[in-house]
Amino acid sequence: MSTALQTSTDLRIGPYAVDPAVVLAPMAGITNVAFRQLCREFGSPTSLYVCEMITARAIVERDSKTMEMITFGPDEHPRSLQLYGVEPASMSEAAKIIVGEGRADHIDMNFGCPVPKVTRKGGGAALPYKRRLFRDIVRAAVKAAEPAGVPVTVKFRIGIDDDHHTFLDAGRIAEDEGARAVALHARTAAQRYSGQADWDAIARLKEAVTSIPVLGNGDIFSAQDALDMIAKTGCDGVVVGRGCLGRPWLFGELQAALNGEPVPRSPELGKVAEIIARHGRLLAAHLGEDKGVRDLRKHMAWYLKGFPVGADLRRSLAMVSTLTELDDLLGRLDPTAETLEAEGPRGRQGSPAKVVLPEGWLDDPEDGMVPAAEDMHSGG
Ligand SMILES: Cc1cc2nc3c(=O)[nH]c(=O)nc-3n(C[C@H](O)[C@H](O)[C@H](O)COP(=O)(O)O)c2cc1C
Structure with a gap:
């Protein structure tokens, strides 16, 4: 059993016991069925490997390209699907389609996307600022999915910028509304992917959200990083994004470390x-x-x-x-060559950028105005 699982909050997904200690982060354009299978071949079969984000409205409209993206391997369980939505009705309808047609075993909700195209309309990482709307969307998804035995989890960032943190409210609201776990990408939207993730925020969220697993996300590039994050924050698991790009074997290294076994050497x-x-x-x-x-x-x-x-x-x-x-x-590569970089790409350098928001967005954190549109094709 992994050290991280020795908590009171493990995660069951339908008939599948899931070890939330290690999660493959949803990554648009990356975590398709092939990449997930590859990561699973290195990691634990009971870890969670989340698919690319799917837009709720596109499901409701039965967009053929989107429906094709909802593809899982024949033996892939639990089938973990991430939804992006900005209003309760389409989120509810999309969740109903997914569970009604038996297309997934788990739904994760994405509230982390920082790109201007999305935040400009109040979507992605801008949305949790509107507490009531955020609550309504989570509630809609849980209400549509839970009765069919499909649990809902919620992923978000620290907030919009250093003056507008939303993660503690988001965590408590998600917990209140029946989400089964929350994942915090410990950066603000203003940071995008720059700088270091603020693991203290993960520790604070873990203190605030006590009845469901709290997963930490941001800057896990090695097995040691995972052990450090769990030790420093008390989180129930780590969500791994960029660290596994070009390094799917990281899931084997993470599992070994969490099991207290020697971590395999990076491959030649x-x-x-x-x-x-x-x-x-x-x-x-x-x-x-x-x-x-x-x-x-x-x-x-x-x-x-x-x-x-x-x-x-x-x-x-x-x-x-x-x-x-x-x-x-x-066949032309030198098989015995070793990498000079034992770890994956560290965070991009750069400084926080102003987050583009709808006019007046920050005036009232309660007001539940529905963002204008839902077009979104890049991830969180
Ligand atoms: C190429 C790419 C695509 C991403 N797509 C999504 C997405 O679709 N949904 C989401 O919630 N986060 C998405 N993310 C954010 C990651 O899930 C994760 O939160 C972020 O990379 C921080 O974790 P890391 O430091 O381990 O990379 C994406 C990140 C990258 C690099």
Whole structure:
């Protein structure tokens, strides 16, 4: 049993006992069915691997591309789906469609997106500032999903900026409304991905929210980071985003550390090449070879980061078109080369930016005005 599970708050999802100690963060454009399977092959089968975010309105409108994104592997359980919505009615309807059609076992709600296109309309990380609206949306999702045995969890940031923190209210409201866990990305929207995550906020949320698991998110790049976050904050689990980009084996390292076992050494380039080939095949199986190999391209720089690979070969791999070509190029890598960077990409540098909000948004934290629109295609 993992150390993090020795809390009073483990998470059950339908018939599945879930160990919330390690969670793959939802990442738009990344955590599709192939990437989730790859991470699961390294990590624990009882961890939670969350899919790419899906927009509630697009489900309600039965947008065909969106419906296709709701794809899970035949043995993938629990099927964990993240929803983005800005008003209770469409959130409720989308949740009803998902549970009514048996399309997922778990719904996570995304209130963390900081991009101006989204916050400008009061969505994403801007939304929890409007306490009543936030409560209504969470309530709508829980009411639609819980009776069918589909638990709802809620993910949010610290707040809009340093003057407008919302996470403690958001956590208490989510708990009150029947969410089964909350996850805090310990940055403000103004920070986007810059600077360091503020793990003290996770500790404060853990003190405020006592009846459901509190998951910490932000800057887990190594097994030691996970142990440190759990020790410093008392959180019930860690949610891992950028740290596993090009490093799906991080889930094995995290599990070993949490089990108190020796953490495996980071793989040499030969092993990484095998993992890239496996990732390519999983993508091809799910998306078709052309689309799948194209999708793999974006992962290439992450996989090769820190390894001594010539510029030409690196470029060819980033433009690979077929599985045969992939195998040929991977065969040219030096299998014994070691990475100079034992850890994944650390947070981007940069300073907080002003968050673009609807006119008058900050005037009244209670007012439940519904944001204008729900178009959103990038993540949190
Ligand atoms: C490429 C990318 C896409 C993301 N997409 C989503 C998303 O769809 N939903 C969401 O809640 N968060 C999304 N996030 C935020 C992550 O889930 C996570 O909160 C954030 O990266 C902080 O964790 P980390 O420090 O471990 O990366 C995304 C992050 C990245 C880097």
